[in-house]
Amino acid sequence: MKNLSRLLCAMLLLFVISNVSAQDKNNPWQITIGVNAVDFYPVGENAPRGEYFDEFFNATDHWNILPSLSTISVSKYMGSGFTLGVGGSLNKIDKWGDLNVDDLSYYGLDGTIKYNFLQGTTLDPYLGVGGGYTWVDEIGAGTLNGTVGVNVWFSDNIGLTLQASYKHAFEDYLDKHFQHTIGLSIKFGGTDTDGDGIYDKDDACPDVAGLAEFNGCPDTDGDGIEDSKDDCPNEAGPAEFNGCPDSDGDGVPDKDDKCPTVAGLKALDGCPDADGDGVADADDKCPNEPGPAANNGCPWPDRDGDGVLDKDDLCPDVKGTVANNGCPEVTEAVKKALNAYAKTILFDTGKSTIKAQSSEVLKNIIDILKEYPNAKFTIDGHTDSVGSESLNQKLSESRAKSVKDYLVDHGIDGARLSSKGYGESRPIDTNKTRAGRANNRRVEINLVK
Known part of the structure; x- marks a missing residue:
């Protein structure tokens, strides 16, 4: 007590x-x-x-x-x-x-x-x-x-x-x-004199109700610029014009706008571009059909319609993406399919020799890789935790290289492939069960971004 x-x-x-x-x-x-x-x-x-x-x-x-x-x-x-x-x-x-x-x-x-x-x-x-x-x-x-x-x-x-x-x-x-x-x-504890929810100790304007984002100072016109920094505190305007308006609402202040009564683009000094090709309508010979400036706004041919001109398209007859130079992007579904196949590649126990029954799986992988001729991939080998770490590392490296060599020998450009082993360092399942160890013994094929 x-x-x-x-x-x-x-x-x-x-x-x-x-x-x-x-x-x-x-x-x-x-x-x-x-x-x-x-x-x-x-x-x-x-x-x-x-x-x-x-x-x-x-x-x-x-x-x-x-x-x-x-x-x-x-x-x-x-x-x-x-x-x-x-x-x-x-x-x-x-x-x-x-x-x-x-x-x-x-x-x-x-x-x-x-x-x-x-x-x-x-x-x-x-x-x-x-x-x-x-x-x-x-x-x-x-x-x-x-x-x-x-x-x-x-x-x-x-x-x-x-x-x-x-x-x-x-x-x-x-x-x-x-x-x-x-x-x-x-x-x-704490005092809030102006009742704006911000304690006086943190309020830059303790006697005038304001907003938290401005440390308690007001924004009378509600344009997101506090009054002390707003050139037009009673008239809403964008921040890039210090709170003053833009008559046609195109983001270009009237004093700099070559087309001040018609909404346009900043890149074109406030003038419109109806077809969005980057050429102002006044200078565009094809104002309703997009084309490059080098062709006065009229289009170059694009056979596959992927937005990449044939002259720049590495895959001109297959629809792709601009980011991939006109060739198709490797989708998540394709990535999953590659790895689903890769995980079923079988090796002789404790060796990097690929078993003959894996030939059909490897053919499927080769067919997919050929569909994406400009994509690069890394082949990653993994093991379970049985055995020493150093031996598992070497085994994973040799198995990944065996798969790479097989693909190169069957027509895949070696410059598109790399291989690496991770040993037992990246398990995807527990190593305490037979099924878990089987899942951890795998090869992965991943897209190089």
Whole structure:
């Protein structure tokens, strides 16, 4: 009871200090009051305790919960997402892993530095690190703590806090353990003179209501430019003209617009281009049919209609893409098909020799590669974890090279292919089962971007 009295006094002192400090309008504070649960089980120890996170949510068998308010914490926001806090807790221990024990007293006093990821949102997750001192049955030891939690804010000031902390003791007589907390949180502090939702300490215009994106300063005409930087604060206009208007709305200010009453393109000094070929209508001999400027806006032939002129088209009779010089792009479906075939290539056990029954699969791969004559591919070899890492690395390299050599020998340009082995470093399945190891022993064919 002596330690309990000390702990309660310490928590009361923290509460009083927080309220005194809260009178500073520029320092937001948070206080959380709730209950805690202590769990000595999932900490990576032998029975009667379990592996890390084993039965982590088994509250019935492992959690020690005092059915009353048993924790209080006070924290101060320091800026840039960081919060500094202290807290106290008490509990009674009757479950030590899978063992039942007599009611042991538990007291904790901890300090934490937290980083909040999503300030100002309803869900406010955070990570923390800190330390403290914990007493069990009036025997105490220092701890190093790691914390994960989330604040769920119901309003600007009231919310629910859920938190789990791992407490690693520095003395053998105090076991490492988890402490979970749920509590009601209240935020307070801060002044907002103009009522725009931005505290005065962060408000560049504290006496005039404004917007958060302008640090509390106003944008009277609502054009996205704060008044102090807006040449026309009462008339909406785009940012590139410092908030002043553009009569025809083409993005070119009237003073620079050669066609100020007709919407046009910036690239053409505000004049229109009906066919979108980059030649202004006034200079375009084919204003309704796109063509290059070199041909006065009239089109060159494009037999396959892919937008790449025949003179520039590496595949003039097959529809492709401009980005690929008129040749077809390798689609995701084709990539999947290549790898589906590649994964069925069979090798002699422990060797890079391709089995004869894989010839049909390789023919299918060759047929696909020939459809994309300008595409380059890498052939990647992978193994399972059976055997030494160095041998697996060499085996993966030799198998990838065997596939490359086979494809080159059957008409694929070697300049389009490269091979590489990754050994056991990139598994796609578990190596603990036969099926998983079979999945990991594979060859992949990937497009070089």
